[in-house]
Amino acid sequence: MNTTKRQSFIKSPVGKKILTGITGLGLVIFVIEHMSGNLILMLEGSDAYNAYAHFLEGLGPILYLLELGLLAFFVFHIVLGINIWLGKRRARTHRYVKYRSAGKPSMQSPSSRSMIITGGILLVFLVIHLVSFKFGPGGPLHADPAYVTTVKGEVMRDLSKLVLEKFHHPAYAFGYPIVMLLLGVHLRHGIWSAFQSLGATNPRLTPGLYALGGLLALLIALGFLVLPLWIYFGGAA
Numbered sequence: 001m002n003t004t005k006r007q008s009f010i011k012s013p014v015g016k017k018i019l020t021g022i023t024g025l026g027l028v029i030f031v032i033e034h035m036s037g038n039l040i041l042m043l044e045g046s047d048a049y050n051a052y053a054h055f056l057e058g059l060g061p062i063l064y065l066l067e068l069g070l071l072a073f074f075v076f077h078i079v080l081g082i083n084i085w086l087g088k089r090r091a092r093t094h095r096y097v098k099y100r101s102a103g104k105p106s107m108q109s110p111s112s113r114s115m116i117i118t119g120g121i122l123l124v125f126l127v128i129h130l131v132s133f134k135f136g137p138g139g140p141l142h143a144d145p146a147y148v149t150t151v152k153g154e155v156m157r158d159l160s161k162l163v164l165e166k167f168h169h170p171a172y173a174f175g176y177p178i179v180m181l182l183l184g185v186h187l188r189h190g191i192w193s194a195f196q197s198l199g200a201t202n203p204r205l206t207p208g209l210y211a212l213g214g215l216l217a218l219l220i221a222l223g224f225l226v227l228p229l230w231i232y233f234g235g236a237a
């Protein structure tokens with residue numbers, strides 16, 4: 001694809017939908033990996049969790065590359081999502097499109113209509129989340145000897161201590177599960193919509209893909225929200 005063709009693809013409504021779908025599915029892979037990592041704390045304990053985080057940190061330049069890719073996916077996904085939403089809003093106010101009942105094939109739902117709201121809340125969550133954990137005490141910008149531990153003779157960040165402390169506060173313990181439910185609502189429409197944008201438009205596949213998107217969204221939300229509640233109600237004590 002030459003530069004002009006690439007630019008007009010990115011600017012076209014179909015191109016924007018395809019890129020939003022690709023970046024969205026990439027982020028789904030990240031959240032599944034992240035959720036599995038969190039569950040290590042619940043299932044295998046603090047040392048195993050700290051050792052896992054330390055292993056990731058030890059990847060050095062590979063981790064930085066992955067983080068750069070992740071940041072690019074987030075930025076693209078957010079900018080394209082806002083752009084698509086603005087385009088639809090403009091079309092509605094100028095009455096370029098006539099609104100009819102969404103009917104069966106469009107699968108409009110409260111989840112699909114609230115994508116911009118759930119997405120906006122997740123963006124605010126992400127900023128608070130990174131400041132609290134990644135860049136919190138013991139993190140790259142905030143050295144703190146109180147958040148250092150030794151596992152099997154290796155000195156590392158005591159990330160487990162930070163996570164346990166945070167989720168003993170009711171604001172984190174209950175705020176997180178609410179946001180995780182909103183993540184589930186966002187993914188409920190997002191996963192199915194990404195499949196559609198990437199070409200899975202055969203009407204015979206629609207009910208199956210819609211159900212699969214819903215199930216995956218539910219499992220991701222539940223997988224994330226159990227940890228804060230488990231910690232708050234004394235599971236880690």
Ligand code: HEM
Pocket residue numbers: 031034038053056067122126129130133134135139159163176183224225227228
């Ligand atoms: C109960 C839910 C969650 C918990 C307990 C949790 C915990 C953590 C912790 C402890 C870190 C720091 C990791 C480190 O510094 O090595 C982290 C990083 C991160 N989290 Fe979460 N997280 C949760 C949900 C989420 C969700 C839903 C998202 C995305 C929508 C998310 C996105 C991120 C990102 C982007 C990073 C930085 C990753 C990196 O730079 O390597 N987290 N999380």
